[in-house]
Amino acid sequence: MSASKPTDSNNEKKELQFPQILKLDDDFSLIQRFIEGDETCFKNLVHRHKEKVRNIIYLTLSNTDSVDDIAQEVFITVYKNLKSFRFESLFTTWLYRITINKCRDHIRKVKIRGIFTPMKEDHENLYESQTVYSDVPEIMHKAIKRLPEKLRTPLLLKDIEGLSYQEIAETVQCEIGTVKSRIFRAREGLKNILKPLEQELKG
16 A cells, blocks of 8 residues: 655645744854855855844944944954854854944943043933934933943843843843843833933823
8 A cells, every 4th residue: 555645734834844944044054154165155144134233233332433343343253253153052142242242342442542532521411302302213212322231232132133031141141030130120221211201202
């Protein structure tokens, strides 16, 4: 008796599952091919992730002038170290960790330069002209900017980039409990910062 052919439903199930497997392994496949000598795969990785990297830099630093330079530094570091990638975590976790570290390096450099330059009075006020900040994302952006970096980064990775607590913990290299605590404190901080603008946000 000949073996029965797979049913249509089984075929449909395989067709649904297979693209998901490809999607999960796609970065790994590109990295493996790069390690084997296919340089074009690195360009594909950059093309796929550059906007996410630029977005993290912009939201972390609130400085459009530095975004492209720091993004370039990120991908130069990735290129130099990609052949030693261990495949033990998602590529994006490793990439975002490099991005955050480059942002922190930039912040440190700015602070050091600030020691040797005349201090300028900061006149920026989140509440100064509420009509200027009538766009909710702009209000949120300025509020997030006021948070300390150690609270701002986990919040951005969770609420803007959609990373899991585990991915954030690996990215910023701390315990999951610490990540959850910092995100909670960041959200509470935002509430306090935005409270004077509550009516405008509702409107």
